[in-house]
Amino acid sequence: GAGVSQSPSNKVTEKGKDVELRCDPISGHTALYWYRQRLGQGLEFLIYFQGNSAPDKSGLPSDRFSAERTGESVSTLTIQRTQQEDSAVYLCASSLSGGSSYEQYFGPGTRLTVT
């Protein structure tokens, strides 16, 4: 079946603009995660969705970042008033459930460049 897909694959935006990144998880996966990877760094957790539960937003770096998920399907990550330090690869992952032993499947990522 299809894996996790993300769009766009690349996004170049001017400082101060808003951007919206999209993630389509694997069908049937109830858990969805957003991470970001800055240059030379590991992946940083941003936000987690599990079914209809309230999302875990503990990794969002500022209130300019927000994310939504419709049921157990598509998720969008929105960054308002982008800054140059927001430049990174944003990765989405999904898993069957939120437990530790459930493998997370990653999408190819969206490379965001803020000029």
Place this chain on the structure above:
Amino acid sequence: DQQVKQNSPSLSVQEGRISILNCDYTNSMFDYFLWYKKYPAEGPTFLISISSIKDKNEDGRFTVFLNKSAKHLSLHIVPSQPGDSAVYFCAASLYTGANSKLTFGKGITLSVRP
């Protein structure tokens, strides 16, 4: 404060030899450890994992060892193949009863020379 550390940024080995990738962590509450492999322009793909109640897990050419007292794990690849050349991320999971977000190291770039 990095909770998962991969102190060596790169490793180069000869084809056929063993590759040993190391990872250290600081949070003793982590309950699951995973290795992910990443090729350029692709998302990370799961490679192998180990529960904190075990000290070894083997899958084909890949073996992960966990030393809880030292808060250290390692990934052994034997024999190494050129197709193994990629960035390898060590990750640790902390299940809070709500979710199991992963904490990643910075990754290590493995190059396997033909």
